[in-house]
Amino acid sequence: MANLATAAGDNGVSGSSATKSARRTSVAKTAKGYGSSVSASVVYSDTKNLRFAYTGVECDAPARTRA
Numbered sequence: 299m300a301n302l303a304t305a306a307g308d309n310g311v312s313g314s315s316a317t318k319s320a321r322r323t324s325v326a327k328t329a330k331g332y333g334s335s336v337s338a339s340v341v342y343s344d345t346k347n348l349r350f351a352y353t354g355v356e357c358d359a360p361a362r363t364r365a
Contacts, residue, residue, distance in 0.1 A: 301357040303350045310353035320348040320357035
């Protein structure tokens with residue numbers, strides 16, 4: 299886990315990282331045509347101060363290093 303939710307009120311908020319955001323990668327696939335492979339999307343969203351029910355959970359999906 300690289301980007302843990304930190305305490306904020308009674309729940310967690312994204313970002314122990316410097317960016318204070320949660321990076322969520324799109325699950326969409328991009329079709330290249332019939333019979334060819336389908337590559338994963340490189341589209342992602344950055345949500346600042348994303349709220350979570352608990353602290354200590356990973357904010358990024360999939361988890362990534364935020365060095």
